[in-house]
Amino acid sequence: MTYTIHIKVMPLKELLDPQGKAVLGGLRQLGFHSIQDVRVGKNIALTLEAASEQEAKALAEQATARLLANPVMEYYEVELSSNTKT
């Protein structure tokens, strides 16, 4: 079966996020003064072939740990998408 998995990779809360700060500055200049903080991370959609949901999720976790996220600076969440095709 083919599964779609979404992986959210965000900068750790303890760290500065210069990209987020730049976006916040831009939003303030456009008049969005009620926005207090912005953090920018990655969103990765994987399409993969696996025998079961568990296998698909395990594979995505491995891929994230080995290539997609840097645990020194980022945390991640792996989520099986609901629109799974057979």
Add this chain to the structure above:
Amino acid sequence: MTYTIHIKVMPLKELLDPQGKAVLGGLRQLGFHSIQDVRVGKNIALTLEAASEQEAKALAEQATARLLANPVMEYYEVELSSNTKT
């Protein structure tokens, strides 16, 4: 009240995603052969002050349309986070 809103910005399905293709190549080299496609987008977390959920979501939609996403190349989803602080 303070709301946290997550905005997912992904490249349109009709368009090539060179970053995703590069990641797919990397994953294949690491031995993840069951992964068929990768698409990489942004995930933006906004913390903002608003009177109601509706207002918070409307503000985030406006901010996304004006600065955060490029509708020519990207689509987006705005989602109110469940961990809302008072």
